[in-house]
Structures are given as C-alpha cells and as structure tokens.
Amino acid sequence: MDFVERRLRDHAVTPGGILDLGCGTGLHAIEFARRGWNVAGIDLSEEMVAKAKSSAARSGLPVPFRQGDACEIGPERNFDAVVSLFHVASYQRDPASLEALFRTAHAALKPGGVFLFDYWYGGAVLAQGVETRVKVIERKPLRLTRIAQSDHDEANATVFVNYTLFCEDTDRSTIRRVDETHRMRYWFPFEVESSLKACGFQPDGNYAWYSDGAPNSKTWAAYSIARKRLAP
Ligand SMILES: C[S@@+](CC[C@H](N)C(=O)[O-])C[C@H]1O[C@@H](n2cnc3c(N)ncnc32)[C@H](O)[C@@H]1O
CATH class of the missing domain: 2.20.25.110 (S-adenosyl-L-methionine-dependent methyltransferases)
Incomplete structure (x- = not known):
C-alpha cells in the first residue's frame, strides 16, 4: 500500500476517489479507505464481494463494493485513480479482454486520472x-x-x-x-502499451514491482502506470 500510494503521489494523485478493479476480498480497498481515499471496488466473484462487504462493515468504513465484470463499463465515473492489483490483468485471457479492462478504467477516470495495475511479465x-x-x-x-x-x-x-x-x-x-x-496470461510491455494507447491512455511506463526500474528476467511481477488523455 505504501508503495502504490507513493507511485500515485509521484503522478500527483493524492487521496481522492479511487476505484479498485478486481478488488477480491477488499484488502487493498479497505486499506485505501482507512488512509482517507474515497474507494469503490468491483469483483467478478460474488463470494469475494460478500467478504469485502462484511470486512468493510466490520471496520466501519463506507466502501461500496459491487459484483460485476471489470471488462464491462459500469456506472463508475470521475475517479482520480484506478488500481487493479495482484495480477487482475493477467486473469484476462487475451488482448481483447485486456483492452476491455482498460476501457472500464478509462471510463471511470477523470481526464488526466491515473491507472496503475500489475501483471505477470512475460520476459x-x-x-x-x-x-x-x-x-x-x-x-x-x-x-x-x-x-x-x-x-x-x-x-x-x-x-x-x-x-x-x-x-x-x-x-x-x-x-x-x-x-x-x-x-x-503473461504480458509484455509493448502489448500493454499498445492496448493502453488504443483505449485512450498515455502510457507512463512499465516497471518491475516494488521498483522504479524496468521489468527484467528476474521480476515476474511488473506494473504499468498510464494517464487518461486530456483530449480524446
Ligand atoms: C489474485 S485476486 C486479487 C484480488 C485483489 N485485487 C487483491 O489484491 O487482493 C484476482 C481477482 O481478480 C478478480 N477478477 C478477475 N477477472 C475479473 C473481471 N473480469 N472482473 C472483475 N474481477 C475480476 C478475481 O475474481 C479475483 O478476485
């Protein structure tokens, strides 16, 4: 969480609205809420969403979780940031599904908003x-x-x-x-970047997880940061 928050801050995003795509049991989403973000979470799994809702209720934090497919654009709009953590992008089986995930993130962001997600690095x-x-x-x-x-x-x-x-x-x-x-599905940065561009993002870079350096053969987990373009 410290790392993700720092990378968002590096891109001038400080606690505001954040959408967690593929939020699972809400571990990250609830921690974001604890840190002052206005969070919403979406996950495909009804069971995971039920757990996320009861954890949020237990912690007294108002996080709206909903069951849904992050590859279908929902009603979420105007977020400062979208995150999709712990390889949700690698659960998408092909480039069309990956782009569908990116389009949901794009629709949910303000112009200039930041999208951060991780994936299995093919190299x-x-x-x-x-x-x-x-x-x-x-x-x-x-x-x-x-x-x-x-x-x-x-x-x-x-x-x-x-x-x-x-x-x-x-x-x-x-x-x-x-x-x-x-x-x-493992991805290569060139695939990720061309899909991000096709979906209206300005890619900022691909990095080895927990670092600011490029992915390499030792780093199974990579992450990508992109900004929603100001003009379509
Ligand atoms: C490894 S878990 C990560 C959960 C959470 N992001 C975390 O960091 O704890 C991957 C999650 O992605 C969700 N997922 C995969 N494809 C999805 C999709 N198309 N729409 C919504 N959720 C999806 C799964 O249901 C699962 O909860």
Missing part, C-alpha cells in the same frame, strides 16, 4: 520457466500448505497454475483439501 516467465512451488503458512493452530503445479501453454502466452491447498487445524487434527486452477 521473466520465459526466462525462469514454470516449476512446482510449495508454500507453507503457519498461524497456530492453522497451517496452510499450497502446492502450485503449472502447465505452460507458450503458444498462447498462458500458464495454468494448478493449486492444491491443504488447510490443517493442528489442534483438532483436521485437514481440508481445496483444488483450483488459475489461468494466467
């Missing part, structure tokens, strides 16, 4: 290749083990990440298994 995916990864998170009495096995469809610049999650309650000796597949 790093190709350089590093996909491999099986295991992550364990422990918060007693819970232990979450996540196994990610990926299949790479290079012809379509897509990685299918097959997650198997084991959720253990070590006090009760129970274990639950969850399986999901995430289909991720």
Whole structure:
C-alpha cells in the first residue's frame, strides 16, 4: 500500500476517489479507505464481494463494493485513480479482454486520472520457466500448505497454475483439501502499451514491482502506470 500510494503521489494523485478493479476480498480497498481515499471496488466473484462487504462493515468504513465484470463499463465515473492489483490483468485471457479492462478504467477516470495495475511479465516467465512451488503458512493452530503445479501453454502466452491447498487445524487434527486452477496470461510491455494507447491512455511506463526500474528476467511481477488523455 505504501508503495502504490507513493507511485500515485509521484503522478500527483493524492487521496481522492479511487476505484479498485478486481478488488477480491477488499484488502487493498479497505486499506485505501482507512488512509482517507474515497474507494469503490468491483469483483467478478460474488463470494469475494460478500467478504469485502462484511470486512468493510466490520471496520466501519463506507466502501461500496459491487459484483460485476471489470471488462464491462459500469456506472463508475470521475475517479482520480484506478488500481487493479495482484495480477487482475493477467486473469484476462487475451488482448481483447485486456483492452476491455482498460476501457472500464478509462471510463471511470477523470481526464488526466491515473491507472496503475500489475501483471505477470512475460520476459521473466520465459526466462525462469514454470516449476512446482510449495508454500507453507503457519498461524497456530492453522497451517496452510499450497502446492502450485503449472502447465505452460507458450503458444498462447498462458500458464495454468494448478493449486492444491491443504488447510490443517493442528489442534483438532483436521485437514481440508481445496483444488483450483488459475489461468494466467503473461504480458509484455509493448502489448500493454499498445492496448493502453488504443483505449485512450498515455502510457507512463512499465516497471518491475516494488521498483522504479524496468521489468527484467528476474521480476515476474511488473506494473504499468498510464494517464487518461486530456483530449480524446
Ligand atoms: C489474485 S485476486 C486479487 C484480488 C485483489 N485485487 C487483491 O489484491 O487482493 C484476482 C481477482 O481478480 C478478480 N477478477 C478477475 N477477472 C475479473 C473481471 N473480469 N472482473 C472483475 N474481477 C475480476 C478475481 O475474481 C479475483 O478476485
């Protein structure tokens, strides 16, 4: 959050209206609200939106969340900034869907407003290749083990990440298994920039996540900043 806020501030955007496209359970949106932004959030998943709404209610912050497809222009207008965080752009499967996401952001922004989003950077995916990864998170009495096995469809610049999650309650000796597949499209900055331009944005640059430098083969996560052009 500090990093995203700093990058927005670098582009002369200070707390005002911000729209979170693909807000998930609202973690970022609610934190933006806590920091004084007027936030709204949209997510495709009804379940995620329900969680976001109850978290906002618990924190006493008035964040309007709605279920919807961020690839369809909604009623949101006049925002100072739009963010789409944690690879929402890579959940879009093809250039037409990516542009649809960009058009929603464009419609929601004021002229001159700023759009910041991250994505899987193709250069790093190709350089590093996909491999099986295991992550364990422990918060007693819970232990979450996540196994990610990926299949790479290079012809379509897509990685299918097959997650198997084991959720253990070590006090009760129970274990639950969850399986999901995430289909991720990796992008290259030249594709992102040409789509942004086609949708009325002035691209400001593509960067390695948590840095102000260019994406490189070591940086799987990249982000892009663009400004809505003042004149169409
Ligand atoms: C990895 S999660 C990130 C959630 C949130 N942005 C965060 O940082 O915690 C990706 C989210 O994108 C949402 N998403 C993907 N495609 C979408 C679309 N077309 N419209 C709205 N939400 C979408 C998913 O439902 C999911 O909640």
